[in-house]
Amino acid sequence: MPRARTTYAETFEHVKDLMQDARGGAVDLAASQPYIEAIIKSLGRNGDALLSLTKLRRCDKYAYTHSVNVAIFSVAYAHYLGLPENKLHLVGLAGLFHDFGKIFIPQAILDAPRKLTSAERDIMQAHVLLGYNHLVKEKDIRPEVLQGVMQHHEKYNGSGYPNRLRGSKISIYGLILSLSDHYDALSSKRVYKEPMPANVALAVMYKMREEAWAPGYVERFIKMMGVYPVGTPVLLSNGERGAVCHSNPEYPTLPKVMIALNPAGRPVPPRLRDLREHPGLDIERSLTGNDAEMLDVGMLLSHA
Ligand SMILES: [Fe+2]
Structure with missing residues (x-):
């Protein structure tokens, strides 16, 4: 990186x-x-x-x-x-x-x-x-x-x-x-x-x-x-928010996501979720505007 x-x-x-x-x-x-x-x-x-x-x-x-x-x-x-x-x-x-x-x-x-x-x-x-x-x-x-x-x-x-x-x-x-x-x-x-x-x-x-x-x-x-390219800010189905940091070419809708905010919207230390390893957890939607700006994508990617 x-x-x-x-x-x-x-x-x-x-x-x-x-x-x-x-x-x-x-x-x-x-x-x-x-x-x-x-x-x-x-x-x-x-x-x-x-x-x-x-x-x-x-x-x-x-x-x-x-x-x-x-x-x-x-x-x-x-x-x-x-x-x-x-x-x-x-x-x-x-x-x-x-x-x-x-x-x-x-x-x-x-x-x-x-x-x-x-x-x-x-x-x-x-x-x-x-x-x-x-x-x-x-x-x-x-x-x-x-x-x-x-x-x-x-x-x-x-x-x-x-x-x-x-x-x-x-x-x-x-x-x-x-x-x-x-x-x-x-x-x-x-x-x-x-x-x-x-x-x-x-x-x-x-x-x-x-x-x-x-x-x-x-x-x-x-x-x-990938359906969600690297760097895309996303909301997960469990309410966590983060940025896509690696694509999984075989599973384009299940990339690796670096989490920044917990479901309550509070900052947490960056942690990686490989969505392939969490059955039932997926991407709800990509984030835009203020929701996206609350995430420091550059910082999150540097942890990847
Ligand atoms: Fe042009």
Whole structure:
């Protein structure tokens, strides 16, 4: 967990620097390689540790945490799908740079606390081409990275943008990026919206499956994340509250939970409940708003 924390923090600082420095200038893609390498290694050591850190996002730093999180989810999912290691690097880079074009979009549009007008939506959607046009100038950039960036808002039924690609015209890179991007966007807090609990975000994505993604891909994404992904604050059926700290892939609804509050709502020293070992005890629901904020998820995960 401490090593995963270092990997996350260093990648975050790297993304912040590259997005702040990049306006107008060149992007040094090679400089990002060691960070992707560290993400791949960290996921290989303990996938839950790095994935759990994506839950500790800071709303005011969304542009940076979102890029790091999408890179992490994309690499994890590409690995889950069986892509070879050299492709994991490309997926990771595409994740870090997928929304690069947003550095050219006015902050007032990025953070607008309301529905965008159609003119504003056009400007917002231009981030894909703006990012692509900037990155394509890099001499060593690989086509897979550009595909991921260019296709992360395309949809299986052809209703996406910018090229309204349909079906198999969308590459595996676009597909992986789109799933990771949706999941992080839905489950993140923004200035204009509360975060969706991770299990609710996955349920919303499942409903979108026919329009948005090739058959079977969202199902596998959910299987990888677990029905209650690591870091989800939950209420157990006995009234205890805590955070999911390990998934049980064979029993996706029965993860390990680190308990913080007893049924009376009083704090208790963190203790681990493996729901597989407690017949009859299960997750009542995920927690939101104040109920979720009463739990220090970061502290609980550090005990896992
Ligand atoms: Fe985007």
